[in-house]
Each structure stands twice: as structure tokens, then as C-alpha cells.
Amino acid sequence: MMMVKQISDKKDVEPIDLLQAFEIIVEKAKGSSLGEEFYQEAEPYLVFVSGKLCISKRASVIMALFADRCYDTHIRFSDLTEFLDCRILTLLRYSNETQELIDKEYVCQNRIEGLSYSIPMEVMEAFQHNQRYIPSDVDEFTARELFDKFDELFSKCRCEKLNKQVLRKKLRALVVKNSNLAFVKAMALYDINVEDKDFPLFILLCTLFVIDGDDDIRCHDLDFIYEEGESVWRWAKRDLSQGNHRFLQKKFIEYTNDDGFADRESFKITDCAKKLLFSEMNLSAMQGSRPKGSMLSFESIKPKQLFYNDKERKLVEELAALLDEKNFQGIRDRLKETNFRSGFACLFYGAPGTGKTETVLQIARKTGRDLILVNISDIKSMWVGESEKNIKGIFDDYRKMVKQSAKTPILLFNEADAIIGKRMVGAEKAVDKLENNIQDIILQEIEQLDGILIATTNLAENMDKAFERRFLYKVKFEKPDLHGRLQIWQTMIPSLNDADASFLAARYDFCGGEIENIARHYTIQSILHGKPANMLKSLVGYCDSERLEGRPPKRKVGF
Numbered sequence: 147m148m149m150v151k152q153i154s155d156k157k158d159v160e161p162i163d164l165l166q167a168f169e170i171i172v173e174k175a176k177g178s179s180l181g182e183e184f185y186q187e188a189e190p191y192l193v194f195v196s197g198k199l200c201i202s203k204r205a206s207v208i209m210a211l212f213a214d215r216c217y218d219t220h221i222r223f224s225d226l227t228e229f230l231d232c233r234i235l236t237l238l239r240y241s242n243e244t245q246e247l248i249d250k251e252y253v254c255q256n257r258i259e260g261l262s263y264s265i266p267m268e269v270m271e272a273f274q275h276n277q278r279y280i281p282s283d284v285d286e287f288t289a290r291e292l293f294d295k296f297d298e299l300f301s302k303c304r305c306e307k308l309n310k311q312v313l314r315k316k317l318r319a320l321v322v323k324n325s326n327l328a329f330v331k332a333m334a335l336y337d338i339n340v341e342d343k344d345f346p347l348f349i350l351l352c353t354l355f356v357i358d359g360d361d362d363i364r365c366h367d368l369d370f371i372y373e374e375g376e377s378v379w380r381w382a383k384r385d386l387s388q389g390n391h392r393f394l395q396k397k398f399i400e401y402t403n404d405d406g407f408a409d410r411e412s413f414k415i416t417d418c419a420k421k422l423l424f425s426e427m428n429l430s431a432m433q434g435s436r437p438k439g440s441m442l443s444f445e446s447i448k449p450k451q452l453f454y455n456d457k458e459r460k461l462v463e464e465l466a467a468l469l470d471e472k473n474f475q476g477i478r479d480r481l482k483e484t485n486f487r488s489g490f491a492c493l494f495y496g497a498p499g500t501g502k503t504e505t506v507l508q509i510a511r512k513t514g515r516d517l518i519l520v521n522i523s524d525i526k527s528m529w530v531g532e533s534e535k536n537i538k539g540i541f542d543d544y545r546k547m548v549k550q551s552a553k554t555p556i557l558l559f560n561e562a563d564a565i566i567g568k569r570m571v572g573a574e575k576a577v578d579k580l581e582n583n584i585q586d587i588i589l590q591e592i593e594q595l596d597g598i599l600i601a602t603t604n605l606a607e608n609m610d611k612a613f614e615r616r617f618l619y620k621v622k623f624e625k626p627d628l629h630g631r632l633q634i635w636q637t638m639i640p641s642l643n644d645a646d647a648s649f650l651a652a653r654y655d656f657c658g659g660e661i662e663n664i665a666r667h668y669t670i671q672s673i674l675h676g677k678p679a680n681m682l683k684s685l686v687g688y689c690d691s692e693r694l695e696g697r698p699p700k701r702k703v704g705f
């Protein structure tokens with residue numbers, strides 16, 4: 147710790163840490179236009195941050211401003227101009243200092259939604275402990291450990307937590323440090339060295355196979371390691387599609403087979419290359435099996451009458467019409483023509499038991515689309531990094547199903563509360579870090595979605611803003627109104643007369659799932675003990691019991 151003197155009154159202040167210094171710098175920067183007076187007043191705090199983080203004083207200003215917005219994964223200079231009372235040009239003059247932060251890996255540069263920046267979680271964790279963030283050292287590894295390290299770096303880059311230039315630097319350092327491995331030596335067979343422009347692509351292709359067993363690699367699996375519009379990738383894509391790329395000519399990769407024809411949009415490492423490059427690894431033991439979403443044929447879904455409020459009915463009918471095949475393909479084509487994302491990401495949210503999941507089932511049945519149901523608990527693993535691979539595997543498998551299916555299937559993330567909630571800033575617990583990593587992967591996959599994703603949740607008010615932007619279609623499911631409850635009672639228990647149904651609908655503000663639970667309870671008791679002498683009295687008893695339990699009833703998937 148250092149003692150900081152205030153310029154204004156020359157009095158000593160309490161010893162401070164990084165977060166306190168950031169806070170003071172930001173407060174003094176407010177409305178200052180980052181002028182000379184600001185630098186005079188903030189001098190001692192800038193000196194402290196500069197010395198602590200080994201960066202320039204001007205870079206310390208940007209670091210403090212970014213740290214003050216660490217919750218934001220897309221920090222833009224334009225977001226700071228009003229706060230600082232300055233023009234965007236003033237901040238653009240800090241480009242070199244921003245690059246200084248990127249080189250130190252304190253900040254990541256993002257290009258998914260225009261030029262923006264973010265602070266990786268592990269950086270803020272170090273700052274919270276008043277420590278300088280020090281990236282992990284390059285070390286000597288076994289072949290398996292090396293690919294685990296490659297995968298970690300690629301995962302960070304994919305989620306915009308690692309700058310692309312820093313990624314390439316780290317990949318080169320790892321390969322140079324581990325030049326004794328058979329894999330590194332075998333790279334020479336394909337004329338690849340660490341200075342080669344195709345070196346990062348080579349390592350990524352190998353990593354996708356070693357870690358995920360991926361034999362269906364597409365351009366969208368690869369483009370994240372390049373800057374948007376980068377000429378190296380633009381030429382590489384052209385050569386890959388035309389069969390002219392050196393990787394194809396040297397038999398490192400080949401096209402996959404689609405009904406006897408070469409699929410020029412899909413690649414795999416050749417069997418010969420696998421033997422030459424990965425001889426020191428037991429790949430079958432490494433890859434194992436990953437969870438898959440359970441497939442539900444639309445033909446196996448039983449029709450079920452659902453009751454909606456007017457607004458819900460209109461939105462559900464509109465979505466069902468949109469997903470009808472004769473409309474769906476035309477809309478996708480038009481979106482592609484206008485350079486919009488062609489995938490449909492939808493969110494159904496509302497209280498438990500309001501029909502969210504059953505609505506997805508009925509839409510799938512009516513539109514003739516099979517359903518891939520993802521259970522979030524099956525995705526999560528106790529092993530570090532496995533959950534992230536599992537979720538990526540779900541999307542990889544879905545892409546294959548889309549390609550193989552006559553109609554695009556629906557990917558359903560049921561009860562997705564845990565993965566679309568607000569991300570934990572400065573998360574320290576392993577479970578919080580896991581949730582953040584999974585969310586980042588899902589956000590990236592939704593960006594690249596070429597299909598139909600529907601997520602259901604009971605806790606939309608806690609949803610991360612980044613997910614709100616990515617869900618094209620959002621439907622809120624309210625509890626049924628009086629008329630809706632009346633219809634549900636009469637549908638669930640057809641023998642119930644109008645007067646009793648009206649009484650129950652008016653007295654109990656139940657959702658459809660709760661009414662169904664009561665109806666099932668009543669039916670089971672009637673089978674076991676015969677119908678009660680007073681049906682209404684019996685049902686009132688079940689209703690009171692349901693309400694007194696004070697918890698959502700156990701129910702089947704659906705209502």
C-alpha cells in the first residue's frame with residue numbers, strides 16, 4: 147500500500163487499494179473533459195494505479211473508467227462522452243493507451259456488436275484483491291495438457307474475453323515451449339510453423355478434433371479467431387470452398403461426405419493426418435460421450451387444448467404461423483438477403499404452470515417440427531471446462547440435425563432460468579464462474595443461430611440484458627383470467643356443471659398447471675374410492691390444500 151497525498155489540501159489520506167483509487171479517479175474525471183486540471187487533481191491516484199498495474203498514467207485513466215463499468219460486456223467510448231463532458235475525438239486520442247491495456251490482458255476488445263471493450267472476470271477478481279492481474283505463464287505440457295490449454299484460449303477468444311492478437315501470441319509461445327512433443331514436430335509435415343499466417347487456423351482445427359471429436363467443422367466454427375473483414379480469413383474461406391487451400395492439397399483436411407457428394411462447407415481432419423499428428427494421445431479415451439438433447443418427434447406429441455388471454459393468443463398464433471414451413475423459408479431467405487441473422491430465438495416467460503412448455507410442444511406438432519429438448523442439469527458437469535464443452539456440443543449436434551432434417555427442428559431450452567439470469571460481476575465461486583462461461587457461449591451461439599431456439603423461464607425479470615437483445619420473439623404468459631379459468635376447469639373435469647365451475651374459477655386465482663394438478667388428484671381419488679357425494683365440496687378441499695402448500699405443485703412437463 148502507498149500513502150496518497152491530496153493535491154488540494156496536502157493532507158495524508160488513508161491507504162487505498164485499486165478499487166478505491168479507480169473510484170476516486172472516476173469521480174474526478176466526471177465532467178472534467180479529461181483536461182489538465184483533472185490530471186493535476188488525480189495525479190497521486192494515477193501514480194498509484196500506474197505503479198500497481200505497470201501501465202502509463204493515461205492508460206490508468208481508461209482502466210478506471212472501464213472498471214467503473216465492469217458489469218457491461220460492451221463498453222464503448224461513446225458511452226463515456228456525456229459522463230466526461232467531452233467529444234468522442236478526445237477519447238479516440240487514447241487509442242494507444244487502450245491498446246496498452248489490451249496487451250496487458252486487462253481489457254478485451256470486442257467486435258461482435260461494433261467496436262467495444264470488456265474486462266475479463268479474472269481481471270476484476272485480481273483488482274478486488276488489490277493485485278495486478280498476471281496472465282498464466284507458458285509452461286511445458288503433455289500433449290493432452292497442451293490441447294486443454296489451446297481449448298481454454300480458444301474458448302476465451304470465442305467469448306470475446308481474449309483479444310485475437312493476444313491469442314495468436316499465446317498460441318505461438320505454447321508451441322515453441324513444447325517443441326519436444328510429437329504433435330509439434332509433426333506440424334512440419336504440413337509446412338506449418340508458428341510464424342505462418344495459417345498457424346492459428348491449423349491449431350484450431352486440431353483442437354476441435356482432439357477436444358470435441360469434431361468431424362463436421364464449418365466456417366462459422368473458425369471465423370472467431372479473425373478480425374471482422376480480415377483478408378487472411380476472406381481468402382482462406384474462398385480457397386476452402388474452391389478446393390485450393392493448402393490444407394486440402396496437403397491432405398491435412400478433407401471435405402465431409404453428404405450422400406456420396408463432397409460437402410464443400412464442411413471439413414474434417416483426414417485419417418492419415420490424425421495418425422501423424424495425434425500419435426501420442428489416446429483420443430478415444432479423451433473424447434468420451436457428451437450429453438445430447440432428447441429428440442421428440444412431432445408425431446408423438448398429443449393434441450392438447452390450451453387457453454390463453456387475448457394478447458397471448460395473438461402472439462402464439464402469430465409465432466405458429468411464422469414457423470409454418472411455407473412462411474418460414476421465405477422469411478429466412480428475406481432476412482439473409484438483407485444481411486440480418488436468419489435464426490429465430492424466442493423466449494416464453496411467465497409464472498410456473500401458465501402453459502409455456504406445452505405451447506412449445508403444440509407449436510412443434512402443428513408445424514410438423516421435431517423437438518430437441520435440452521435439460522440444463524444434464525449439461526452441467528463437476529469437471530472444469532466440461533460444461534462449456536457440453537453446451538457447445540448441444541449446438542454442434544443441433545446444427546447437424548438442421549442440415550439432415552427436411553424441416554428445421556426446434557431446440558428447446560426448458561426452464562432456462564439458471565443460464566439466462568444476470569451474470570455475476572467479479573464472481574469468485576466456481577459455480578458462478580461456470581454460469582457466466584455457459585452464458586457467454588450461449589450468447590455467441592444465438593448470434594450464429596441458423597434454426598429455431600425457444601427458451602422458457604419463470605424469472606424473466608432477472609434476465610441478463612444481453613439475452614433480451616438476442617431474443618427476437620418474446621411472449622409473456624400471464625395467469626388465466628376468469629373466463630380462461632372457467633374453460634380450464636370445464637376441460638379438465640367435464641362432469642363439472644357450469645355453476646360449480648364458475649364458483650371455483652371466481653374463488654381461486656389458479657393457473658392452468660394448478661388446476662390440472664387438482665383435477666388429477668380428484669380423478670385418482672375417484673378411481674380409488676368412488677366419486678364423492680358432493681363434488682364441489684371435495685374440489686374445494688383440494689383447492690384449499692393446493693393453496694396452503696405454498697409451493698408450485700408437482701406437475702408433468704407442460705402446463
